[in-house]
Amino acid sequence: MIVQKYGGTSVGSAARIRRVSRRIANTVAQGHQVVVVVSAMGHTTDRLIALAESVNPEPPARELDMLIANGETITAPLVAMCLAGMGVPAISLSGAQAGVRTSGQHSRARIKDIKPDRIVEALGKNQVPVIAGFQGVTAELDITTLGRGGSDTTAVALAAALRAESCEIYTDVDGIFTADPRVVKAAKKLTHVQYDEMLELAAVGARIMHPRAVEIAELYSVPIHVRSSFHDRVGTMIVAHVPMEDRQRVRGIAQETNVAKITVVGVRDRPGVAATIFEPLADAGISVDVIVQNIGRSGHTDLTFSVAESDLKAAEKLVKTAAKAVGAQRVSSAAGIAKLSIVGTGMLGTPGIAARMFRALAEAGINIEMISTSEIRITCLVSRDQVGKGVRILHHAFELDQDLA
């Protein structure tokens, strides 16, 4: 059994729905049981949100969910009827009908469990279940949506619930690359990526898979195959362990350009200061990313952190209030920053990787503003106008433009 998820671009027109349906029909003809998850067509969700805002600039979350869920419940029956026209029996199911039970946090609901009775029933009748992704239903039968990466999450959660062999994520790119191919012409497609590498890549700007879907896949050991809906070539497998020869090295370069930094200058170096500053941001749903605290002089320190540039205005306001409360000297901020990351399992155990990164950037005249590391990632914050150059330099420095073993 295979779960296939088709994103908005893949089902963006009647012609594309026909193409997707042919692919599903082929998979069925090869003897697989197929469960399909679909997103809203093209820009449908954006159009529905625009319609909502034209009648209420701040629509209640329950009603907005009820509205935008229509995007996926339009695609699902279209794919099901297209399959039927090709002689492949199919049945569309809303999130509610597919048994996707969620929490009640509208616009960012979490899947609590899946009762896939109707999916199993359909498979038993040799029907292809075509499920509206991105949505679920509360215990009170209110429609919820899952937020960013929602359809991927539906697909992976279904694959876990149904113990499917794998979950194929069809998209408009060929797979996961060593760097963004629009930035680095020599970027290579990776045949395998580990869950943890994918999580780091997603966290630092690779938009292909949302971390929450990858997390569920890792938890339930669901292999994910990220591939293009425009041709039949294989894409990238996301799995627990990549082949031995791909380990212990830098696997990819990621970038994220929507970054700004905020510095709280002259903070008293005592317990509770960071909490006072970051709690209001968390309450407002603003993610704080890289945090650096300089070594203090005479009991004072500077605290610098990055936020999404789109959150900068809101964040600055909250931080200024908090900074006053903790008696900081002042707050400064800067937009126009970017994150530049190298990712690879076992990197930390390989001496010299960080030094090689810093050296390569220095030789290219790129100044590093902040540094953050995890077990499998090193991130440098640099000026945004230098990030493209930085990605290319690092891609070459770590020999990612060589053919992979």
Add this chain to the structure above:
Amino acid sequence: MIVQKYGGTSVGSAARIRRVSRRIANTVAQGHQVVVVVSAMGHTTDRLIALAESVNPEPPARELDMLIANGETITAPLVAMCLAGMGVPAISLSGAQAGVRTSGQHSRARIKDIKPDRIVEALGKNQVPVIAGFQGVTAELDITTLGRGGSDTTAVALAAALRAESCEIYTDVDGIFTADPRVVKAAKKLTHVQYDEMLELAAVGARIMHPRAVEIAELYSVPIHVRSSFHDRVGTMIVAHVPMEDRQRVRGIAQETNVAKITVVGVRDRPGVAATIFEPLADAGISVDVIVQNIGRSGHTDLTFSVAESDLKAAEKLVKTAAKAVGAQRVSSAAGIAKLSIVGTGMLGTPGIAARMFRALAEAGINIEMISTSEIRITCLVSRDQVGKGVRILHHAFELDQDLA
């Protein structure tokens, strides 16, 4: 408690949704409990059907229902969030959430019962329930649609289930007129129409209310107020009994131009012939309307009946097969026919009305091809190019252009 139903034109744009919401808010401010039923915006349903046909020219009925039900579940949350923005708490409900249980005949499901628990709960919290019309759900939780006149049917059925004071049907016309105002400039708006008159008017071409909604209203004694969503003036009340002075007279002239006739020539005059001819039409969902059988000579007779011109091709094919089976001589057909009807309770008991109709048409040089009568209606089939003239002639002949008492 008032049930208000807003049709597709009334909610056809964001601006119109705001206007409709203001009207609902005003009704709430006047101290009424309001339950709202909405149709799909403008041409949404047509667009969804076109999309379906572009992926499958003969989409399975279950999937088509699943698809087009989105039209109403888009409007409902838009109206609910617009109301919320005006400070009127509101909650949108799909047919399933509103407890509209139907039969499983997709695209023409019948309401079996309504379990309005969530509607009652919402009203108890002073929320305006905004219900997606035209749709319901089977015992298996499959989405169904109610077919033509579906949203009106939802509204009237809800008014009956909730024992509402009245059911207001908002539309793009001012009410029920003595004739189509586009054809007869002097047409007058009727203040009251009886259920049975409305049924006859609908059956012969007045498109404002679908007969099935009127039937439910009559069965459960729900007064219907047909009125415009573009101004506040009262429209037409559809009730069990009109005021005394409006009875015993012709109340309206109706026309229907999508008519063709089929004649089976030289049928043996024996039992079972009509059944053999009409059963295949019924099985194919083709409505047969006026049926006339001439008096036979030497054991043979001609059978003539009318069908919708849009059904003519399909009907002819079926009738030719059946005619062969009963040994008829031949089948002939003609398009370009129209129905011209006068409607009014108690007409049958008023001598001379039929004669007056036939005389008026004769004097205008309009040939009558077929005649059909009911207790409260006389219908003449005439050439389509003469129907406009016929409506004007009859409107004048029955003094409908006089101010009503």
